[in-house]
Amino acid sequence: MLLELSSDQEIFRDTTARFLTSRVPISEVRSLRNHPAGFEPDYWREGAELGWTSLLVSEEHGGGSVSGGGLVDLTTIAHEFGVHAAPGPLVPTNVVAGTLSTFGGEAHRPVLESLLAGTSVAAWCFGPAVDTDGRGPAGPRCRIADGEVVLDGVQRPVEAAGQAHHILVTARAEGGLTQILVPTDTAGVSIEPMRTADLTRRFAAVTFDGVRLPVEALVGEPGDADELLEYQLQLAVVIGNAEAVGALQTAFDMTLQWAFDRYSFGRPLASYQELKHRFADQKTWLEACHAVNDAAAAAVDDRSPDAKELVSAAKAFIGDYGSELVQDCVQIHGGIGVTFEHDLHLYLRRVTVNRALYGTPADHRQRISTVLENRKERV
Amino acid sequence: MTDAIEDVESFRLRARTWIRANLRPLEPHETLAPTLALPVQTEEEELAALARERELQRMIFDAGLAGIGFPREYGGQGLTTDHQRAFNAEIVGYEYPARLQAPTFSPCGAVLLDFGTEEQKRRHIPAILKGEEIWMQLLSEPSGGSDVAAALTSAVRDGDDWILNGSKVWTTGASTADWGLCLARTNWDVPKHRGLTVFILPIHQPGIEVHRIEMLNGSTEFCQEFLTDVRVPDSDRIGDVDGGWTVGTRWMFHERMLFNSPFVSIPVGTSPGEVGAASIVNVARDTGRFDDRCVRDLLGEAHMLELVGQTLRRRIGRGVAAGRISEQSAAITRLFAGVSSARKATIAFEIAGPAGAAWTADDGAAASCGDDFLMRQTSCIGGGTTEMARNVISERVLGMPRERTPDRDRPFRDVPRSASNRA
Structure with a gap:
């Protein structure tokens, strides 16, 4: 998250x-483990x-x-979701709401209003926005004929599919996505x-078996969804x-406090240079995670030409270094760090979970190399 | 006349127009290869290159674009880091006085600005900004390494002068510099941080002997100086007597903030002293390996590290400027840059394949990867080691307990030192 929020952003985030502190304290998050939706509707x-x-x-x-930058503002909410390990389908609901507002037309207005x-x-x-090297299913296909769309195929994992009233699907048609x-x-x-x-988020495999819908169900121009999908992917990743950075911040803060409180061989863990240097690395990675994702969010808001590479750099970096950071937090906690109680x-x-969704770090490194390849001139 | 400063976009346009009309676009080969160490040059070539840079700097000064972050009364533009950043974007792909930036403009110029007397500033800063004075740092010593405050170079008062004796090392450009900023010990009877003083002195004088150091890749850019009875007037003292660590702390802050400084021009996307991701792409092209999925993964990683490094520098720079985080946080960018640069050197070497072991000029960008890999650790050593950065981050940023320091509270003369430096 940005080091300096405007006062309006700060009030917004703080609210x-x-x-979240009052509605879903950590004890509540634990008990939502067996809740079918992972959250209560009124929440x-x-x-x-x-x-x-x-x-x-x-x-x-x-x-x-x-x-003025909606995605940057949204990252302050997402950050708090991470800090509190909060439940709720923040990513898919926002991706769909943003899409329907920009490309949805009048037909989808009631859905947008309910969101x-x-x-x-x-x-x-x-959808198939990330080249995953042929791994995973090819994704749904559709035909458009006689005022109808016919949809077939499987998509998995889909967050909140079991809780949602609507699913925004990307399918391959003859004319394109x-x-x-x-x-x-x-x-x-x-x-x-x-x-x-994840304890509170829910995922499902969704099968479309000869699903028939009127063409009014289309979003955007049929066959022309590549850019739209790219934009949605950027939103989802950011x-x-x-959210991951918020979770990393909490994990880091907890572990640093633990290092001061925990004594071993008569001295606090925080006094061992070996651990101090690991905390220095963790702090550096954590600040880097904040920095690159904030830059990516601003670039997407501004529709900047470097948005794609920044988004993928953020995903690849936070995926890899964030995982190492939080696993090292576990290591520094020792056995207690792998208990359900902690x-x-x-x-x-x-x-x-966030590392594995919407393209792995390796997938996003491939995306970055594609950006580099497309730069014609030598630099 | 108003106090309002030129807005960033109109400054950018002014810079762009002037750069395109007056500076020479770089040839592709001039930015082709990953370059870790400075190129190996003869002394004549080095002097010719420097003369050209002085000329370029004078042109930039005359155009009203020099010293972006320096105040107007000393010949600068009185503008901000954002203006400098705009200039850094516009200068990409053009010839510019790269060697004058660091350490002349910063840390040396920046330290003069922070601690110099009015007379010192008026004498030196305009000359620096016109390309007339090139500066060097006399900071590290053979005995010290990262322990800069343990300087053994002594300054003894003699009437209105000081007499300096000792040795400094890892200096750059000693044969071409005009002036030096020097940290010396003025009091041996107090703990190490409290007995230091900073001086400025002309480099070309009989009491200073310069030896070049040959690095393992053949570069002779680094020097060691021997100071013998060098006389410095008290009017060339910077800051208080025995107040040198206050100056030194700020000096090293400017050094760590080079990439986010309002005083230094560094073309966007380049990192002097680092293997740049863009040049690693050229290695992949020149070895015909761009389509290899493993190579593409490495290219993606290198570019990721570069983007993350840039955004991190901006975050920390803005946070420090706004007072949200301590100046010690600069160690975070230093640590990241060192480690990621080393990783990028490894990536370039990996992609170069056998051309990393043996090469000819026909190997293009792959040709220097082997040498660069040999020099890989310089990014984690120069400008304060990454171990020091980790100490600063853990102790000064995170507030973790300090390491045991037997030298802290005793007179410096009683502090144990290395075998080679015992009297």
Whole structure:
């Protein structure tokens, strides 16, 4: 998160921080482990009133940002989600809300309104935006004929598919990538819950078996979703990263405090130079995680030409170095760090799951090399 | 006349227009290869290059673009780090006086600005900004390494003068510099940090003998100086007598902040003393390995490290400038730069393949990767080791307990020292 927020951003962030502290303290997060949705509907509705789902939505549609940069503002909320290991589908709901506001047209307005009000959440099928080297399913396909879209295929994992009323799907059509907003109660849609390393977020495998929808369900121009998907991926990565950085910040702060409090051989852990140097590395990585994701968020808000490489650099760096950071926090805690009783694993889970979603660090390094390759001139 | 300063965008346009009209665009080969150490040059070549740089600096001065962060009354522009950053973006791909930037403008110029008397500033800063004075730092000593405050070079009062004796090392450009900033011991009866004083002195004088040091890659850029009865007037003292550590702390802060300084021009995307990610791309092209998925992974990593390093420098620079975090946080950028530069040198060497072992000029960007790999650790040693940075971060930024320091509270003359430096 930025070292300096504006006073408006600070009030905005702090309101969510206080809400999460009172509504989902760590004890509550633990008990949500067996909750089918991972969160209570009124929790999400009250969060939506605090602005959780409106920042990427235009003012004309009832949204609006705090600072003019909606994604940067949203990263302050995502950061607090990480700090509190908070439940709720922040990434997919915002990606879908932002998309519907910009490209959705009148037909999707009621869905957008329900997302803004927090009375429903949305899922987003991360499509083939990242070259994953042929791993995983090819993703759904669709045909458009006679005023209808017919959708087939499987997508997994899809966050909050079991809780969402709508899923935004990217499918391959004859003309190219196409996006469709699919109500989850449509015939032919089946949602199979998956197990996950996160305690409160829910993922599912979604199967589309001859799903028929009117063409009004399309979002944007059919066959023309490549740029849209790229933009959605950038949003998802930046929000997920901000959440991971919040979790890293808490894990680091906890571990540093532990190093002062824990005595071994008659002296605090914090007095051992070997550990001090590891904390110095951790602190450096942590500041770097903040820095690169904040720069990526601003670049996406500004539609800057370097947004793609910054977003992928942030994902690759936070994925790799963030994992090392939080695992080293576990190491410094020792055995207690791998118990369910200790809080550390709540942050470890958040960082771990976010690393694996929306392209691994290796996938994003490939994306960066593609950006480099496309630079024609030698530098 | 108003106090409002030129806005960044109009400054950027002014700089761009002037740069394009007056400076020579670089040829591709001039920025081709990863360059870790400074190129190996003969003394004649070095002097010719420097004469050209003085000329360029004078042109920049006359154009009203020199000394962006220096106050106007000393010939600077009185502008900010944001203006400097805009200039750094515009200078990319053009010839510019690279060697004058550090250590002349910063830390030396910056330290003069912070601690110099009015007379010292008026005498030296305009001359520095016109390219007339090139400066060097007389800081490290053969006995000291990272322990800069343990300086053994002595300064003894003699009437209105001081007499300096001792040796300094790891200086750059001693044969071409005009002036030096020197840390010396003025009091041996107090703990080490409290007996130091900073002086300025002309380099070309009989009492200073300069020896070049040959590095393992053949570069002779670094020097060692021997000072024998060098007389410095008290008017060339910087800061208080025995107040040298106050100056020295700020001096090293400026050194760590070079990449985020309002005093220094460094083209965006280049990191002097580092293997740049862009040049590693050229290694992949010149070895025909761009399509190798493993190589692409390494290229992605190198570029990632570079982007993260840039954004980290900006975060820490702004945080320090705004007073949100302590100046000691500069050690965070130093640690990251050192470690990531070493990693990039390894990546370049890996991609170069057998051309890292043996090469000809036909190998293009791959040709220097073997030498650069040999010099890899310089990024973690020069300008304060990464171990020192880790100490600073853990102790000064995170507040963890200090290491045991037997030298802290006793007169410096009683502090144990290395076998080779015992009297």
